Amino acid sequence: MSEPPVISVMLIVPDADAAVTWYRAALGATELWNLGGVAGLRIGGAPFFLHEANPGNPAETSPGQVTNVRVEVFTDDPDGFVARAVAAGAVPGSPVVDHQLPWGTHRQGGFTDPFGHRWSVGDRSPLR
Numbered sequence: 001m002s003e004p005p006v007i008s009v010m011l012i013v014p015d016a017d018a019a020v021t022w023y024r025a026a027l028g029a030t031e032l033w034n035l036g037g038v039a040g041l042r043i044g045g046a047p048f049f050l051h052e053a054n055p056g057n058p059a060e061t062s063p064g065q066v067t068n069v070r071v072e073v074f075t076d077d078p079d080g081f082v083a084r085a086v087a088a089g090a091v092p093g094s095p096v097v098d099h100q101l102p103w104g105t106h107r108q109g110g111f112t113d114p115f116g117h118r119w120s121v122g123d124r125s126p127l128r
Contacts, residue, residue: 009071010049012060013115019050022114026088027073027081043073070110070118078107078121085111085119093118103128 013019016037023029023041029048032040037052048071054060075081079096086092096109108122 006047008047008049009069010051011071011115011117012053013050014053016050016052019115022088023050026085026090026113028084044075046073070120073119073121074124074127075121076124078109078123081121082109082111085113085121089114090119093120096121101125 011019016034016039020031020034020039020041023043024031027043029041029043032042032047034040039050041048041050051060073081082090082092082096090111090113093110093112094108096107099106099108103125106122106125108120110118110120112118
């Protein structure tokens, strides 16, 4: 039996080494591998990847040019996750507040990381 697909994101960053350092310190990411300019990380069980910007490849341009993606994180402590990121230099986004949704209360807020990527952080209620 084959394993189900896994969805992940690759974030384009101006400096992969600096980004690896920040994501590890600020978000508690663990490093899976690092090829120098391209790295695999994981937060909890969710893998994600970093790729240093490559101006010669339009698929690998700066994050300032990508505006239609938001990284979603589901955690037991959205307040703490956002606070940790902001303390490490992320720009606060929407405050972490309760939202009333069809499945009940969902606590969510967000931030923009130092590399220009928007993150939305919420409790695990949408996954149930």
